[in-house]
Amino acid sequence: MNQKKELVAGTPSLKVKLPLPLSFCQGCHHGSAVRVIWESLEELGIEDNTIFIGGVTCGSINAFITDVDALAPVAHGRAPDTASGMRRLVDEDTIIITYQGDGDAIAIGTESLVQAAGRSERITVFMVNNANYGTTGGQMAPTTIVGQKTTTTPLGRGKNQEGFPLSAAEIVAGIKGTAYSARGSLTSPANYTKTKKYVKKALQKQIDKVGFSFVEILSACPPNWGMPPTECLKWIDTELAKEFPLGEFKDVDSPG
Amino acid sequence: MEDIIFIDGNEAVGWGALAAGCDAFYGYPVTPQNNIGEWFAREFPKRGKVFAQTSSEVASINWLLGGATVGGRVITSTSGPGWPLMQETISHIVNCEVPCVIVLVQRGGPGQGTTRHGQMDYASATLGGGNGGYKNIVLAPYSAQEVHDLVQIAFHLADKYRNPVVVLSDGIIGTTMEPVELRSLEFEELPEKDWALRGRGKQKGKKRNLLSCGQGLMPTPRNPSYLALLNTLNDKFNKMEREEVLSESHNLDDAELVVVSYGYSARVSIEAMWLARAEDLKVGMIRPITVWPFPYDVIRSEYKKGKKFLVVEDSLGQMLVDVRMACDYETEIGLISCLDRHEEREGGVIFPEKVLQKIKMMLA
Ligand code: SF4
Numbered sequence: 001m002n003q004k005k006e007l008v009a010g011t012p013s014l015k016v017k018l019p020l021p022l023s024f025c026q027g028c029h030h031g032s033a034v035r036v037i038w039e040s041l042e043e044l045g046i047e048d049n050t051i052f053i054g055g056v057t058c059g060s061i062n063a064f065i066t067d068v069d070a071l072a073p074v075a076h077g078r079a080p081d082t083a084s085g086m087r088r089l090v091d092e093d094t095i096i097i098t099y100q101g102d103g104d105a106i107a108i109g110t111e112s113l114v115q116a117a118g119r120s121e122r123i124t125v126f127m128v129n130n131a132n133y134g135t136t137g138g139q140m141a142p143t144t145i146v147g148q149k150t151t152t153t154p155l156g157r158g159k160n161q162e163g164f165p166l167s168a169a170e171i172v173a174g175i176k177g178t179a180y181s182a183r184g185s186l187t188s189p190a191n192y193t194k195t196k197k198y199v200k201k202a203l204q205k206q207i208d209k210v211g212f213s214f215v216e217i218l219s220a221c222p223p224n225w226g227m228p229p230t231e232c233l234k235w236i237d238t239e240l241a242k243e244f245p246l247g248e249f250k251d252v253d254s255p256g
Numbered sequence: 257m258e259d260i261i262f263i264d265g266n267e268a269v270g271w272g273a274l275a276a277g278c279d280a281f282y283g284y285p286v287t288p289q290n291n292i293g294e295w296f297a298r299e300f301p302k303r304g305k306v307f308a309q310t311s312s313e314v315a316s317i318n319w320l321l322g323g324a325t326v327g328g329r330v331i332t333s334t335s336g337p338g339w340p341l342m343q344e345t346i347s348h349i350v351n352c353e354v355p356c357v358i359v360l361v362q363r364g365g366p367g368q369g370t371t372r373h374g375q376m377d378y379a380s381a382t383l384g385g386g387n388g389g390y391k392n393i394v395l396a397p398y399s400a401q402e403v404h405d406l407v408q409i410a411f412h413l414a415d416k417y418r419n420p421v422v423v424l425s426d427g428i429i430g431t432t433m434e435p436v437e438l439r440s441l442e443f444e445e446l447p448e449k450d451w452a453l454r455g456r457g458k459q460k461g462k463k464r465n466l467l468s469c470g471q472g473l474m475p476t477p478r479n480p481s482y483l484a485l486l487n488t489l490n491d492k493f494n495k496m497e498r499e500e501v502l503s504e505s506h507n508l509d510d511a512e513l514v515v516v517s518y519g520y521s522a523r524v525s526i527e528a529m530w531l532a533r534a535e536d537l538k539v540g541m542i543r544p545i546t547v548w549p550f551p552y553d554v555i556r557s558e559y560k561k562g563k564k565f566l567v568v569e570d571s572l573g574q575m576l577v578d579v580r581m582a583c584d585y586e587t588e589i590g591l592i593s594c595l596d597r598h599e600e601r602e603g604g605v606i607f608p609e610k611v612l613q614k615i616k617m618m619l620a
Contacts, residue, residue, distance in 0.1 A: 019475055048457025064466065064474045069453040071325050071467045075345045078318035085322025088306045089280055094455050115311040
């Protein structure tokens, strides 16, 4: 029992301390998702030029603990618009990223997301998909899968009643202005590595001035799913990834 | 002598913004202010400045937030149903404490109402339709020249207070062509925007900047707690209220009746005042230029001298509420409203003769 635990990884240097304890639930993936982004920013050497916009999500707190210029939380769903307004006025080498939840990005923010992709806006959107509205206590999201129980679909999402979930990565990939779109998860070291590759590629598209890039990250929300963290990982692998397959959906050198 | 050109009150927005050193216009078409965006689309890019047509008014105002947070001087404009769509984010911008200018060319409502003129957004502009309670300085021009000048003042005040400023125009001011003198107004120097986001590598000491539309949710260097934020905002609103009231007075010395009116209806009222004077009726006028903060004191001191009031506005009576408050709900206050337009169709306006009639009734 008293075994010494081996440290798998240290604290990323872009993490700053808040004068408050972090509010993530145990087993939440927001910490890991932002860690992948932080590491990518550092490895690409762009942390000095990056502006981080936090949308409406539990993970918006990541903007407050990120040692890069940051703005958060912005109005519901509108981070891609806010990013676009910045894009036209900042230096060419400035990298603009948004970090949003699924409820933020593909419910109220659908217009903002789709239009930014359409304009091939040189920004990168990270959407963390946990298939429910985590922040407000586990209601149905556009990403809730058919049959999944939430506080507003107590009998499970019904395809005749609530309809089908929206697959953001595929929707965005289908838009001409998109340079890159992918979906990753954080359920295993292998998936971490792949997701990080997607994140870096998405950022590289922006660095290379190709166009709009997008990465969806499947993520656990243990309290709202009513499962212990380990079971959440299994559920992502078996159920969520069936509805939202992992992989790259678009990767082009010049959109259109 | 500077250039004098013949333009309408909508185009005057563009020339005013140019004189103010505006960097970008982000907006969406809605009648009757479409030639504002068209002006920026035509004139800004060739001067190395930014124009972008957004996908909705909701988008416009969020682009504006983005442009403001990176330190740009940014402006948008809208009318009628575009205005309520912006309200949510105006509240966010106030919380974020970044400057921007929003031009509202009022049209008739409610709902889609008409695409022609009206003065029916006074209440939502002065009280603020977004959540949580906030204040914006609201400037109300009554001519194309004043649009041109007030847009410059708006940019200055926005920067001074790190707060949105609204220019409250209307369809008649916006579409009436008049000679406008292009002149750059002089202002006191403003502090450097050292709070703006540009990437921490470009910040002093390479220390990151953090801005938040949710100051109060999490501690920020400027406002470490929610109460600190409320104090910051409250001090700011109070200072605006003390120091930024603008109004114009005519013929108050011997007046027995004072007309209070803003925007296009003030033009009508001034005409009516002179018609009344020609008939030896003792009529004066107060024209609020800032409708928030409202010139309560100017009106109050006239009411205390025992004068009657007549409010003229092209709505069902919105500024009326402020005038009643200024007069402690005591004195006689008449109203000429959109119901007094000269015809039933949307093109109808309030004519000076109608105001004169009411003046005569009230002084009889
Ligand atoms: S509610 Fe869900 S998303 Fe929010 S912190 Fe908890 S686990 Fe994370």
